[in-house]
Amino acid sequence: MGLSKTIWANPVEVIRTKQPDHPVLVFAPTVLQATARRFMRGFPGLVTYAVKSNPDEMVVENLVAAGIRGFDVASPAEIAMIRRLAPSAALHYHNPVRGRDEIAFAVKMNVKTWSVDSISELEKLIEMVPTEGCEISVRFKLPVSGAAYNFGAKFGATAELASVLLSRAAAAGFIPSLTFHPGTQCTDPTAWDAYIRAAAEIATNAGVQIARLNVGGGFPNHRTQGPAPMLEDIFELIKRVTREAFGAAQPALVCEPGRGLVGDAFVHVTRVKAVRDGAHVFLNDGVYGGLAELPLIGVIDRVQVISPEGEYRREAGQPRVVFGPTCDSVDRLPGEMALPMDLAEGDFVVFQGMGAYSSATNTRFNGFGQLEVVTALSLDF
Structure with a gap:
């Protein structure tokens, strides 16, 4: 885990500018x-x-x-x-x-x-x-x-x-x-x-x-x-x-x-690695990383899906099974998440309210787990 010295305006600017392929926690002091x-x-x-x-x-x-x-x-x-x-x-x-x-x-x-x-x-x-x-x-x-x-x-x-x-x-x-x-x-x-x-x-x-x-x-x-x-x-x-x-x-x-x-001082930015046959969604983070707590207390539904250009996906939500990146079948978020029907590979799924336990329990299992922390003036979307 590393902390960038750049101070960003908000999470959308981080996504649009950095296009991060690894998970990012955006912190607003x-x-x-x-x-x-x-x-x-x-x-x-x-x-x-x-x-x-x-x-x-x-x-x-x-x-x-x-x-x-x-x-x-x-x-x-x-x-x-x-x-x-x-x-x-x-x-x-x-x-x-x-x-x-x-x-x-x-x-x-x-x-x-x-x-x-x-x-x-x-x-x-x-x-x-x-x-x-x-x-x-x-x-x-x-x-x-x-x-x-x-x-x-x-x-x-x-x-x-x-x-x-x-x-x-x-x-x-x-x-x-x-x-x-x-x-x-x-x-x-x-x-x-x-x-x-x-x-x-x-x-x-x-x-x-x-x-x-x-x-x-x-x-x-x-x-x-x-x-x-x-x-x-x-x-x-x-x-x-x-x-x-x-x-x-x-x-x-x-x-x-x-x-x-x-909890509310951080948002967690993940990226869609794949949408397998239009059904299952694979993220670049999961239960061995910053999302480790979700199987214990349930999926957060304060979620935005943002395109690489920084545009919101606004189509109606469709229940999806969501997996993390590891080669392990346990690496799955609980239940199903309602994600926009126009969700695409390369999009960013942003979880709000993720300041607690996301970085503290992050591992490097299976070679994944790179987690960057950046600072923003605001977490407004």
Whole structure:
């Protein structure tokens, strides 16, 4: 992956001028910074960025420029990068399973906030992490609806175990907190409602007043046709329900969006390699590259098809099976995509809302995977 130093007007100018035969991510820093300011203006607490969603240094630098002062990190590599780019930022090490070498590194790098979801991992933290000024945030899970996929399948204690962990962390001298994740691309605000009320019950059952409640990520970006998600409605619900559930013991709030912050700051430009016998479409990118996430959360339907001359294909859409470039039958986008009937070899298929996980999960499998990043003033079409 490489970053061009040229600044383009918009994605159409990139297509018309460069005629790229390899996939290109078009990044608009103005969109990223505007989204960051929207979160900081609307969310009733500290906004941190989930680095894993897009760990590109230019993304981190633009978020810092916009005012983001906290980061959710999941590995020593992410910790080291943020300490270099934003030395005074708050680091929340919220990957709840860590090797002892990883814990030792994080302590050395002055990480103060940790999550945990099991007794065995809590005991490691008690053994290795100094208590002074350090926070342990117990991660819990509930059944989830309205999310593209469920983080609780891998992480999170039951409500009963969470009370035990919270009590143990407080007794050990750590600042006690709770955290959860409602699931990625969560479009149902009531998911936060259920989690916040459960958090209040967990704290009550543990006999602990929590210092902070981290309401996770899950904030959606604009992936489907129609209006963009109303983030402000989610922010207002979180504020109201926290007040109702905790009353006078209301904790400080934290969120850790990844996709919600960075998703709409990039579009992904792919090219049609072939239209096989007028039916199947082959792109120069697929599930081993920048489109790796689509089989997990579904095809984005905010898509434009643009000719090499920069003209839009406007004929009615026809359902097509879409394959990636590799010599592997798994390399297929889920379901079918409605693409214009006049789609032709050499056209460009542009996916909007592709800032999260597209570059982070890109591989070079089968010799493909060259991915260029360019900067644009706007992502308008």
